[in-house]
Amino acid sequence: MATANSQTESDSGNSMLGAGGKAPELRPVIKQDVASFEEALLPHLDAAHNLARWLLRNEQDAQDVVQEAYLRAFKSFSGFHGSNGRAWLLTIVRNTSYTFLKKNQAVDFTTFDEEIHVAADEFASPATILEHGEDAELIREAMDALPAEFREILALRHQEGLSYKEIAEIAQIPPGTVMSRLARARGKLKEYLAARIGKEK
């Protein structure tokens, strides 16, 4: 008698709204998931925000993208077995940022060939640029004016202080490309500065 009753109870519980008796058993484990997720990845919130902010150039968009990236990360957290949580999270932030940029057609992709542009003219860099080296506003503006892939690599290197290996992982490029892309990014920044400073004079 009691047997039959409990059978129907559990059946109805399963098919209807989530079985009052069952949910409390699942919740603790999921809560624990959230706790370990937060413990592993919330320390990298500043890094995530900084990268998104440089990529999107807008505070509100950056916050939306970071929130979205954290949700995506949470959903695939069980698949993460690496030791570098920051690099893993930044990869997701980066991909989410690009999806956002594409959707809003704000992508400033530019095509590059690897060979050229390590050019001799970089030697002839005007010393006047250096006088403006401390002009934070001007340098920030110059970096903001660069294409996304350059803003990204400069932020990862100069602000996150990441190694070439980590940058390659996050930006999903071969390690050998990191140096040449950084060189081009800095070269472009220099050109921008030279042009701006030239104009002012």
Place this chain on the structure above:
Amino acid sequence: MNCEEAAKLMDGYLDGELDLITSQTIEQHLLECPKCDQAYKIHGSLVRAIGNATPYYKAPAELRERIQSSLRDEIADLPTRNVARDTQPLFARREPRPRAILWETSWNWLALAAAIIFAAIIAFTLVPRLQRPGADQFLATQLIASHVRSLMANHLTDVASSDQHTVKPWLDVKLDFAPPVVDLSSEGFPLIGGRLDYLDNRPVAALVYQRRKHFINLFVWPAGPGAEKAMNTISRQGYHLLHWLDSEFNYWAVSDISEKELQEFQQLFEQQIASH
């Protein structure tokens, strides 16, 4: 090495990402080629300027709260789905004694929790021990490279002074921390000067001391949270590395003087800081 190659490797060199041999070849080239040397200097200033002048956009506090509450919302949706889909077969298979089932399942969760805790304990105690030697070895390579480079490229010091009151302020404004600087002239380890360096993915202070004709590079950077007092030595390629930690800083002394003298140096250094 010709100028074209030197130009190609410029960023890798300035970022400290080249191997020791290539770095040394470049330094040799820079000694012989004023044009490239100038280019490296200018580019180096730009690289430093980018790092110093661009803002780091820290996340506002409300973003953390937003994320945490969105995670809560996310799991609030989960249990119902899980119960409806995943647990049904499990439930049907079991014999229908509700109390026994309850007891059994919670016991399973307990076992799972215990397993997780156990795994965490293993991970926390074992993994750092497994990883540390590798990380230390890697750092040791970087430290020796840095030491060798400082001696061979005629770039031992950025600020040459035996006066700790000159060296310290110079470093303080360049770094985001204030390394302790003491002069040990009277003890036979005169301070030669200070330098900026880049190690372990961060800018560090390098204090340069002399012992007779030998030099000691003392690299200093803030200790991470949870750092414990520790000391160890590594000897490689004829160099000795002495590592120690105090409550605030990580110290790595690198030199070709004997291990014993290096330890003497460390003790004197510690005493001087303590008396300051």
